[in-house]
Amino acid sequence: MKTVITWLWLLPLPLTFLLELATGSSLLLVIAELFALATALPILVRIQSRASGGRSPSIRLLPLAALALLLALVPVGLASTLSLTVMWLSLVTVVMLSRWFVTRTQMLMLVLLCVGNIVEPCLMGWDDGLAFAFGASTVIVVSLSLGLLLRMIDRSLVERHATAVEAERRRMATELHDLVAHEVTGIVVLSQAAGRSEDVRVLSTALAKIEESGTRGLEQIRSLVSSTSNATGPRSPIASGAQALIDRVNGFGAQDTIRLDITDTVAEAVPSTLWPVLDRVLAEALTNIRRHAGTGVPVTVRVSTTASARPGDPSRYDVVLTVVNGPGSGGIGSGSGTGLQGLRARVDHLGGDLFAGPAQDSGWVLEARIPLAPTGKA
Secondary structure, X not given: OHHHHHOXXXXXXXXXXXXXXXXXXXXXXXXXXXHHHHHHHHHHHHHHHHHHOOOOOOHHHHHHHHHXXXXXXXXXXXXXXXXXXXXXXXXHHHHHHHHHXXXXXXXXXXHHXXXXXXHHHHHHOHHHHHHHHHHXXXXXXXXXXXXXXXXXXXXXXXXXXXXXXXXXXXXXXXXXXXHHHHHHHHHHHHHHHHHHXXXXXXXXXXXXXXXXXXXXXXXXXXXXXXXXXXXXOOXXXXXXXXXXXXXXXXXXXXXXXXXXXXXXXXXXXXXXXXXXXXXXXXXXXXXXXXXXXXXXXXXXXXXXXEXXXXXXXXXXXXXXXXXXXXXXXOOOOOOOOHHHHHXXXXXXXXXXXXXXXXXXXXXXXXXXXXXOOOOOOO
16 A cells, blocks of 8 residues: 555646647647656656665656756746646656755755746746746645655654664673673683682583583573564563572572572562563672672672662562672673663663662672562563
8 A cells, every 4th residue: 555655646647648638738838748758757757666665766867857847847938838747747856856865966956946847837927927836836835845754754764773773782782691691601710610620520510510501501592593583482581480589599609608588478579570680680790799709709699678768759669689799809800881781771661770889898789679560661
């Protein structure tokens, strides 16, 4: 239907030409109309065909169409009459030029074509000429407005497409970071530990865990790629309850260095839509601990619910995830900050707050506070 609508401008042409032949138009008028149909019409059809096919229109040919119509106005003026066919082709050209003009030449031809179609009716005489010139100026303004409106819509679509591409790129970067950074950091830490140990059992255990982490990371990447090509599939593994946090803690490292504090009452109070965000906050916090503090540092993970600290909102209750680690000997180095930026965006989207900074005992604390009734979607 959309393609059919874009070609409707062709329908008046045979009607106007046959009407003027039937009313006994002069030879000059017929010559002008045949010249316009033979020169300008093929250019307009070609441009419309490319635009309808999703290709870039050959706008460099538009000034030639405008020039042909200006030349066709000469015999029309000499005949002291109007040509509906030339006028209609001129209006279509004005719409296309005002929509796609780029160069000064194209703009100049647009101005000349508009002026020519307004001045030409004045040659019919003082009384009738002014009336027809006023009518011509009205339809010219309408054509210019339509072309500029289409130009604005085209730019808006380009900007929306660029914004969508950038948003998708950022989403992919965030998804990839969330899925892989934790596993890769663990692999690096295990590799460093294995390189410093000569115990065969330690080496064997480290290599087994490295293989497990690498396999999980590879599966997660494949899942991400698969879900990108299939919009109906899940984008990434989704946490659905407190067990996801328990598994995350159990997979972090030695059990004597990390402690999880969460009660069944708190777990039941947290909506299922918030667990994926809490899981990603925890994964990022543990990844940063390994990266910056190293291994063997004491870590406490606490999940609680509390009344909101925001003034003027006494009815709001938040779920608070706090990850605190003590000072360490140093990890594999600093990160890019992408993870915290992505987490802050997720938490802000849900109406929450994210804090990351030094703890009182020279360690580090990361705290996410999210409303139990979030304002957005996870």
